[in-house]
Amino acid sequence: MARKKLSAPDPASALKVLDTLRDPVVLLDPDDYIAFSNLEAEYFFSSSQGQLAKSKIQDFVPFSSPLLALIQQVREHESPVNEYRVDLSSPRLGADRIVDVHVTPVADEPGAMVIVFRERSMAEKFDRQMTHRGAARSVTGLASMLGHEIKNPLSGIRGAAQLLEAVVSDEDRALTALIREESDRIVSLVDRMEVFSDERPIEREPVNIHVVLDRVHQIAASGFARDIEFVKQYDPSLPMVLGNKDQLIQVFLNLVKNASEACEHRDHAQIRLKTAFRPGVRLSIPGANERVALPLEFCVEDNGSGVPEDIQMHMFDPFITTKPNGSGLGLALVAKIVGDHGGVIECDSQSSKTVFRILMPAAPAMPTEIVQPLTGEKQQ
Structure with a gap:
């Protein structure tokens, strides 16, 4: 059987190929403006392609960033450079942004270069x-x-x-x-x-996470967080999460309570509840042969004073707390419940913003039947 050959892609198709990559990719012009960015770069820089096209790379990293030195090195020697464990942490990109960087000059375009970022912090x-x-x-x-x-x-x-x-x-x-x-x-x-x-398997079913978050918001706003502004940034197209509704309410109620205590003394205390779909995130589970996809991202963000740096690495361990009368079991229990659901939880904290981010698997697609609203007869 003859092998079918693919024709050379046109420029538009080539750009679509770059959008399928799970690593952020940007093209810099000779003046360091971002001439092109793929879809993953939008997530990485938390900016749209339109905003990125108006920005220089220096707008996203500190002036002392080693990335700028790598760019200069590539321009001077006109040869690619690979650098591992580059710290890009900044107020705009967030804390703990450790990446591998691959910088390559563009042939026939003096001064232009392609930069590929590979995040290590997630692993x-x-x-x-x-x-x-x-x-x-x-x-x-x-x-x-x-x-x-x-x-x-x-x-x-x-x-x-x-x-x-x-x-x-x-x-x-x-x-x-x-x-x-x-x-x-x-x-x-x-x-x-x-x-x-309690090692009993939890009862799980498809759950609408927005119903869970709205319930948590209702409880918090009528009680311990009545004086705090809530901002909801939901992705309405998000699929169901495979979980236990009561336990998920317990998880987010705990996180929201912590967030309210962290920002209660702010002049404009605010808690953001955010959901998003993040394709490409996969986790290898010990004892399993497959990597589990974790495309659902749920965030609880506050504008409080942040988590002390000396306990950030251990904040999900039992008996670790900054509260005078705390037991240090709340976040440990949250981590256990999230783990029992096959997900992971992480925390990014700075002096004026703390984000608890949960990544979880989606519920498997279920066959649906179309039902007539009045007669109840199935449509063929």
Whole structure:
């Protein structure tokens, strides 16, 4: 059978091919203006192609960025350069933007060059997510031990305090009340930890994430976040997520509560709830032969003071907290639930913005039947 040969693509088709790449690609003219950018570059720079076409590369990176030195090096030597683990972190691009950079001069176009960015931070965050899950498993064993070794003796201590309360003086009654209250507090903490030991498979079904977020917004706006402005940026074409609705509400309610506490003292406190479709993100799960696609992106963003840098790497580990009376189990539980759903969670935090980003798989496409609205008869 003769092999069918493809004809040489026209320029428009060639540009469409670049849009299929999952790495950001930009073409710089001799004056460093962005003459072309593919679709992935729009996501990377958080700007449309129209905005990018009016910008220089210097508009997105600090003046001391090593990328600018690489561009100059390519212009001087007219030969391609590869540089690994280049830090492009900036207020505009966000923190923790570690990329591999490939800069190549364009033949017959002096001073022009193509730059390909390959993000490393995403893979590193996935590896970190596996560490968070390992930490959660260590809490599972601890919770099982505490449930038996602590809760049973505490029930006896609390009962004895109740009996003493009936016969001691008024002055000593305050001490017995303190014993009861502290016993109840410890039992409540152990109960929260026992959630980690629940290894039963969760019941999942296709869930509209916007219904979940609207429910969370309703709860928050009528209670702990009543004085905070909410901004919703939803992708209405987003497919269903395969999840447990109650657990997803718990996840986002926890994140929104943290966000409200982080920005409650701001003059214009604001929380953004965002959803988007991000094709091309895949995660290798240990023990599985396939890479799992995570195209659904859900973000909770606040304009608070940010997360201290020294705990950002460990914020999803159990018992890590910045709150004076916090237990450090809230975000660990969030990471566990997201992990149980086959997704990952990450955090990008700066001095005036913190974004919790969740990536999750979409629900498989389900066959649908068209039903007549009045008679209920199926259309053929």
